[in-house]
Amino acid sequence: MTKKSMKIKWNRTKIRPSGIRLAIEIVRRQNEVVLKVGDRPFLRVAEADTVGALYPENQGEIWQKKLQEGLNKSWRERTADYTRWAFKQIAIAFFVALLLQVLLILLCRHVQQQQARQSPGRWGSLKLLILILLQIGVWVVFIIYSARLFPITREWFYYLIKLLDSTFNNRIFQLGEEAISLNRVLVLILMVAALWIGVGWFVRLLRSRLLTLTAANRSHQDAIAFFVRYSLLFIGVLLVLNAGGIDFQSLAFLLGAIGVGIGFGLQNIAKDFISGLILIVARPIKIGELVQVGEFQGLVLRIGARTTEISHVDRHIITVPNSRFIEGEVLNWNRSGLTRVKAYINVSYGSDIEFVSKVLLAAAQVEHPDILRHPPPKVKFREYAEDGLQFRVVAFISDPLKQPKVRTHLYSQIERYLRRYGIEIARPQQELYLKDLDPEISAGVRSQTPENDRPQPREFLPLEEPEIREEYDWDAIAAAMRGPEGVPVKDRRFQFKIFPDVFLGSDAVEWLMVQERATREEAILMGQLMLEMGIIESPLNEQTFKDDPSFYRFSEEAEIPPASP
Known part of the structure; x- marks a missing residue:
């Protein structure tokens, strides 16, 4: 029943309770049915008001029942x-x-x-x-x-x-031929919010359940999750706008306004977003790497669409715009696989430079679980400073986050060794020279100075030089590799031959990295040196040591492999 088909004439006189209950009656007048309240006509039911195959009398009875119930309820509520x-x-x-x-x-x-x-x-x-x-x-x-x-x-x-x-x-603005109301805007916002939550849940499920099975590293997983997230969001927003009745042609003006905004006020946001895409695709930095951008240094925690979060050594989080990683210089401590920990020390003038270098090298060679043996620590004499002779001690570590801890260890060992060998640490000092001083005054000052306060000639006592560890102790390394905790040595098959008592080059590299605390490059170099020195040999007469499943054996155990039957 539409409003146009209804022909109901309401009596606008308000019906007030007067202590008498009102009853609605049905009265038929010629070709119409009228509902009356008391003696007053209330409404008229025409044939156009009927629903389906009902007659006006039946429709009137339905309305009479409902209206009577409403009047009775209104009467009861006023008691x-x-x-x-x-x-x-x-x-x-x-x-x-x-x-x-x-x-x-x-x-x-x-x-x-x-x-x-x-x-x-x-x-x-x-x-x-x-x-x-x-x-x-x-x-x-x-x-x-x-x-x-x-x-x-x-x-x-x-x-x-x-x-x-x-x-x-009510319409709040017109978008093309579509009238946009506040209700439609709120519905679209709720749908987009639900889309955002759903896509976030799906991406978390993708990263925790599916991408972990691919054995890809964390940076690759983050890149896949990033593109999946924003691809689903882009497609989902298009579908939401289409479901909301928004014509894409009518969005041309809005997109043009957004383009102008990007060209002026939002260009930094657009630049950071594009830089984020470059960081994820080109991967100049990765999650877990220690980087320094400008004055900020920290561990990369998350690479987002617009910003990157890094964790400072002091455990506070720094949010850096992505464009700074693309436009400026970035120091990446993890790409070389080595981090240099430097310690500077000044000793007083008159010290033996060669002897001081040996003492500092012995201090740097004190065992520490984070300091690599290969490459070994190094000591260099740098310059004649204002207050003494300046030396630099360099140790190598594999974890950049251990720099403060290792630097503290270096300084403590340097101070202990310098005190042990009687080397004086330089202090800021000034000397006063008096020219053309009267000999009588000089003799008087010297006679009044106590004997203990007079400058004494410095005597250098002969000290035993500190023990310096050689960079490679091949006998000890070979004995450890052949020991019970050395590289796994056993008979191995290659094609149609069996090679007895051999080990893999990759196993030897891993063992040297763990036991000798060497980098992968240094471990491969040590393998090549052992091959050239004859400590190990290749059953296949290879002249290059390789970090792969190539066969090697110790020279003392070298035998001609028997042919496979």
Whole structure:
């Protein structure tokens, strides 16, 4: 039944309760049916008002029943008994709402205590948000229920609903031929938010369950997850706009405005976004690497679409725009596989430079689990400084984050060795020279100076030179490699031959990296030196040591491999 087909004439006279219950009667007048309240006509039912195959009399009976029920309810709601009953219902509803509120508050405290005992996670925050929304929802339901119990408050409630409906459904602007209302905008926002949450959940599932099975490194997994996330978001936003009735041709003006904004105010954001794509595709830096960009230095934690997060050594997080990694100079401590830890020391003038170099080298060779043996520590005499002779001690480590710890170890060992061998650390000093001083005054000053305060000639006591460890102790290295914790030596098959008592070049490289604390390049170099010195040999007469499953054996155990039967 449409509004155009309805031919209902309402009597606008307000019906007030006067102590007499009103009854609605059906009266037939010629070709129409009229509903009367008392002696007043209330509305007229025409044939156009019927639904389906109903006659006007049947439609009138249906409306009479509904209207009579409404009048009876209105009459009952204006009685004192109903008012007392409504207040009782409000009290009961308030008690129930208060009880639910207390239970929800206790649940919130329980979730907060769980988060305090455990590491805070996304699900804990989601639980808290749901509980807070439930607390608000309890009181909203209570207010709506209470407002609908009384006629006047129900009228206010319906007026508020009508006002909100008109506010949300009225056109706020025109986009092409489409009228955009606030209701449509909110629906689109909710759909985009749901799309964002759903895509985020899918990407987390992809990274935790599927990408881990590919054995790809973390940077490759992050790149795949990045492109999957933004591809799904782009396609999803297009589908949401299409489902919302937005014509893409009508977005031409909006996209043009966005382009102008990018050209002026948003160019930095666009530049950072493009730089983020370059960082993910070209990968000049990776997650887990120690980098320095400008005055900031830290460990790369996350490479996002617009910014990159790095963790400083002091454990605070620094957010750096991606464009700084593309436009400026970036120092990457992990790409070479080596990190140099430098310590500078000044000793007093008159010290033996060669002897001091040996003492400092012995101090740097003190065993430390983070200092590599290969390449070994190095000592260099740098310059004649204002307050003494300056030396530089360099040690090599594989983990850049261990720099403060290793530098502290170096300085403590240097101080201990310098004290042991009687080498004086230089201090800032100034000397005063008096020219053309009267001999009598000079003799008087010298005679009044105590004997202990007079400058004494410096005597250098003969000291035993510190023991310097050779860079490669081949006998010890070969003995350890052949020992019970050395490289795995066993019979191996290659094609149609069996080679007895051989080991793999890759196993030897891994053993040297762990036991001798060498880099991979230094371990390969040590293998090549052992091959050239005859400590090991290749059954296949290869002249180059390789970090692969090539066969090698110790020279003392070299035998001609028997042919396979």
